Amino acid sequence: PxxxxxxxxxxxxxxxxxxxxxxxxxxxxxxxxxxxxxxxxxxxxxxxxxxxxxxxxxxxxxxxxxxxxxxxxxxxxxxxxxxxxxxxxxxxxxxxxxxxxxxxxxxxxxxxxxxxxxxxxxxxxxxxxxxxxxxxxxxxxxxxxxxxxxxxxxxxxxxxxxxxxxxxxIIENSIESRIIALQVKKQLLVSSTIGRDKKSLDHLSSQDMQFLFTS
Structure with a gap:
């Protein structure tokens, strides 16, 4: 009801x-x-x-x-x-x-x-x-x-x-799976690098784009 x-x-x-x-x-x-x-x-x-x-x-x-x-x-x-x-x-x-x-x-x-x-x-x-x-x-x-x-x-x-x-x-085996992997990659990169600017999380690099859309 x-x-x-x-x-x-x-x-x-x-x-x-x-x-x-x-x-x-x-x-x-x-x-x-x-x-x-x-x-x-x-x-x-x-x-x-x-x-x-x-x-x-x-x-x-x-x-x-x-x-x-x-x-x-x-x-x-x-x-x-x-x-x-x-x-x-x-x-x-x-x-x-x-x-x-x-x-x-x-x-x-x-x-x-x-x-x-x-x-x-x-x-x-x-x-x-x-x-x-x-x-x-x-x-x-x-x-x-x-x-x-x-x-x-x-x-x-x-x-x-x-x-x-x-x-x-999320839909498995889709671009969303790659986005999740990219999130983890960015978080690990920031947390493992002393003094790294967290603004690196706020933009997509050419490498990020290649990772998302290359099969």
């Missing part, structure tokens, strides 16, 4: 309206408005996420999770699928105004019926405190490990008293 909507969730209603009203720029740009959703087939990743979140919901209906992705279109598809699985979802991405951003964060933190927060990886990397969540899902890989770590730190803040579980959802 679909989770109940809070009568006080006006902030999330604002965001949902922004994404669902045809005369808004956000709606026109959304992949949901550009493909035939009646014939769209969900991906392995999205179904794995739905399965995980459903399992958590069966064990504890109030457990909260954050899903990070670097792709706004992917978040659109995840949101569409989760809504149809009965989840009440909050959403934060770079298209939102500061007022909308603050309102949706407050809704997620204070309304127990909203159990999933979809967050654009970079939009959610700073100035967030999401200690109500205890599960983090990384829906895709970012080659810079520090970006992912910064995002995960959003729930490792003062006031967090729950154990935290972080899950990567």
């Amino acid at each position: 679909k989770a109940p909507r809070s009568s006080g969730g006006g902030s999330t209603t604002l965001v949902e309206t922004m994404m669902s009203t045809p005369n808004t720029t956000e709606y026109r740009r959304s992949i949901i408005n550009r493909i035939d959703m009646a014939h769209w087939k969900s991906s392995t990743k999205i179904e794995a996420l739905v399965e995980e979140l459903s399992r958590h919901r069966q064990g504890n209906a109030n457990i909260k999770s954050i899903v990070f992705s670097q792709f706004v279109n992917f978040l659109d598809l995840i949101q569409w699928r989760l809504n149809r699985a009965g989840f009440s979802v909050c959403r934060l991405d770079g298209r939102m105004t500061p007022q909308q951003r603050n309102a949706v964060i407050q809704t997620f933190m204070t309304h127990p019926e909203y159990t999933v927060f979809l967050v654009s990886l970079k939009a959610g990397g700073v100035a967030l405190n999401l200690t109500e969540a205890s599960n983090v899902y990384l829906a895709d890989c970012w080659w810079n490990p520090s970006v992912e770590v910064q995002a995960m730190d959003r729930i490792h803040r003062m006031g967090q008293y729950r154990p935290i579980k972080v899950t990567r959802i």
Whole structure:
């Protein structure tokens, strides 16, 4: 059954309206408005996420999770699928105004019926405190490990008293496997070299590109 909507969730209603009203720029740009959703087939990743979140919901209906992705279109598809699985979802991405951003964060933190927060990886990397969540899902890989770590730190803040579980959802034997290997390589390089500038994590060298795309 679909989770109940809070009568006080006006902030999330604002965001949902922004994404669902045809005369808004956000709606026109959304992949949901550009493909035939009646014939769209969900991906392995999205179904794995739905399965995980459903399992958590069966064990504890109030457990909260954050899903990070670097792709706004992917978040659109995840949101569409989760809504149809009965989840009440909050959403934060770079298209939102500061007022909308603050309102949706407050809704997620204070309304127990909203159990999933979809967050654009970079939009959610700073100035967030999401200690109500205890599960983090990384829906895709970012080659810079520090970006992912910064995002995960959003729930490792003062006031967090729950154990935290972080899950990567990756496709084996794909470029994502190479991205994970590159992350490890960069982290080891920084940690093993005394005085090395950590800014080396923040850019892709020609060697990195060759590693990612050479079979």
